[in-house]
Amino acid sequence: MLSQVLEQWQANKSxxxxxxxxxIGGRLTTILxxxxxxxxxxxxxxxxxxxxxxxxxxESITSVQEFIKRFVPYVEVTAxxxxxxxxxxxxSGNTGMFVEGFEQCILVDSRTYPxxxxxxxxxxxxxxxxxxxxxxTVVFNTALIRxxxxxxxxxxxxTKIGRRSQTDVxxxxxxxxxxxxxxxxxxxxxxxxxxxxxxxxxxxxxxVLVDTKWFNPLPKVRYTERPDVAAACVQEGKLLVLIDNTxxxxxxxxxxxxxxxxADDFYFPPVTGTYMRLxxxxxxxxxxxxxxxxxxxxxxxxxxxxWMSFLQIEKPNGLPIIVQLLxxxxxxxxxxxxxxxxxxxxxxxxxxxxxxxxxxxxxxxGIFIPDTILFSAFTATAIFTQPDFELGYAFKFxxxxxxxxxxxxxxxxFGIGLALELICILFNRDISxxxxxxxxxxLDWTALKRKFVREKMNRDNS
Numbered sequence: 001m002l003s004q005v006l007e008q009w010q011a012n013k014s015x016x017x018x019x020x021x022x023x024i025g026g027r028l029t030t031i032l033x034x035x036x037x038x039x040x041x042x043x044x045x046x047x048x049x050x051x052x053x054x055x056x057x058x059e060s061i062t063s064v065q066e067f068i069k070r071f072v073p074y075v076e077v078t079a080x081x082x083x084x085x086x087x088x089x090x091x092s093g094n095t096g097m098f099v100e101g102f103e104q105c106i107l108v109d110s111r112t113y114p115x116x117x118x119x120x121x122x123x124x125x126x127x128x129x130x131x132x133x134x135x136x137t138v139v140f141n142t143a144l145i146r147x148x149x150x151x152x153x154x155x156x157x158x159t160k161i162g163r164r165s166q167t168d169v170x171x172x173x174x175x176x177x178x179x180x181x182x183x184x185x186x187x188x189x190x191x192x193x194x195x196x197x198x199x200x201x202x203x204x205x206x207x208v209l210v211d212t213k214w215f216n217p218l219p220k221v222r223y224t225e226r227p228d229v230a231a232a233c234v235q236e237g238k239l240l241v242l243i244d245n246t247x248x249x250x251x252x253x254x255x256x257x258x259x260x261x262x263a264d265d266f267y268f269p270p271v272t273g274t275y276m277r278l279x280x281x282x283x284x285x286x287x288x289x290x291x292x293x294x295x296x297x298x299x300x301x302x303x304x305x306x307w308m309s310f311l312q313i314e315k316p317n318g319l320p321i322i323v324q325l326l327x328x329x330x331x332x333x334x335x336x337x338x339x340x341x342x343x344x345x346x347x348x349x350x351x352x353x354x355x356x357x358x359x360x361x362x363x364x365x366g367i368f369i370p371d372t373i374l375f376s377a378f379t380a381t382a383i384f385t386q387p388d389f390e391l392g393y394a395f396k397f398x399x400x401x402x403x404x405x406x407x408x409x410x411x412x413x414f415g416i417g418l419a420l421e422l423i424c425i426l427f428n429r430d431i432s433x434x435x436x437x438x439x440x441x442x443l444d445w446t447a448l449k450r451k452f453v454r455e456k457m458n459r460d461n462s
Contacts (some may be wrong), residue, residue, distance in 0.1 A: 001083060002098045002105075005083050005086055005105070008083070008087050008089070009090075015035075015037060016031070016035040017035075018034070019032055024051065024053055025100065026058060027058055027099055030097050031095055031097050038111065039398070041109045042074070042108050042110045043095060043108070046072070046073060057070075057371070063102075064102045072108065073230060077107065078108075079106055080387050081103060088166050093111030093113065113137045116135055118133060118135055119132075120132065123225065123387055124229070124261045124263070126267055127268075128264070129263060129266075132227055132228075132266050133227070134247040135247055136246060136247055138170055138242050138243065138245075140193045140204075141249070143248075145172060145227055149231050150172075153176045153177075154174055154234070155171075156170050158171075161196050162193075162196060164196045165199075167198045168241075168243070168247045169241060169243050171183070171190070171239060172241075174234055177235070178237055178238075179253075182252065182432045183239060185432075186252065193208060193428070202223065208252070212319055214299065217390070217393060218394045218424060219390035220429075220431055221251070221254055221431075222258055222390075224249055225248055228263060233251050239253075240250075240252075252430075252431050252432075253430040254430055255434070255435075255436055256428055256437055257439075257440070259391050261340070262277075263456050265277050266454065270456045274454040278452065281384055282384045284382060285384065287383050288399050289418075291325055291376070291403060292312060292399065292402040295322065295406050296414055298311075300410065306371050317367075317368075319368075319421050321372060322403060322407040325375070326404075328373065328376035329376065330397070332376065353358065398417075401421075439451065
């Protein structure tokens, strides 16, 4: 079997694939490992112990299991005889040990991965509470959840995805609360996946797990990098999907109202948490209609109350309002993309330059008027009141559609645009097949109330 594994083991081509031969109790022993994954101190102590084994002691050993039991002083040790499985485990960081006279390979899980510190994620910050965040190593992520849920029903199922990448994917759930039909569906999809690798990890897996229409940008998967949020979702009966090499965790199933819940809602008193949630919902939903309604008012000011006259443009320029609004939508996205690729040391400079270009300079040059900049600045800022980037862009696309339809068709265009948005939401389904607007459709009053009102914790909460 060693010869079969060595045929795939290209130590002569890759410097980090290490082969080491020595004698244990008079028997030739070969170990294979990836440099950088092995815990040197741990394995050095093991080797020091095994090198003291005498030939007489080795002669009394008749099986690999007996050898492991007597002479391998480590916790995570297994034996395998399939060359492909052995190769995958060694490339994953395990140390493979082949002892002369045994048909199986001894796999010692003494691996360690390069990792960053467990720090608060930039996107999911809170004012109060835990400041821990997931990292790129899946074992540490599962431990962060275990630390918060010491429940024997908490289950972590692991599988490998990708013929080349062999990426570790973990399903995390409470066995007594999870939707068993959804669990079977996700498990079958994972087991039947036939792909070379999860190149973009989380997004690659989401695209093969979740059925989506290209024309409907509404997200069906919610992500989090916070262990406390993940643990809370598991307690609600959700299913988590964790992928090695990424700090984001998929939460399934996900409905429209789930995106408006944040950890801060539960780190403050119920009244404050409820207020924050309602403000987040109202402001975010308003980003869809604020600029189209303003454009509609400019087209038909006589149909609106007189107290709204302050919305009139005092100094219009030659560029149509619809063109200014669409250009500002593009400009804001351009600044976002630029900020992602800007070094931290220059980020403040980018903010100043961007503000000047979209502000005073743009007005002075006659490209934009202050009103369009004000409304676009509101929508660009308000879209971040909820943390999901994909939902923000889904509403942005809807807003652009509303603007175009309102400009060309007035009231009819505005109504048709809203109807199309509503249809996209109404006919959308989450991964479990349930309505995207659950618990509104079908109506579950208790669950719906919890989406809007932060309830007080009591002894009956589970």
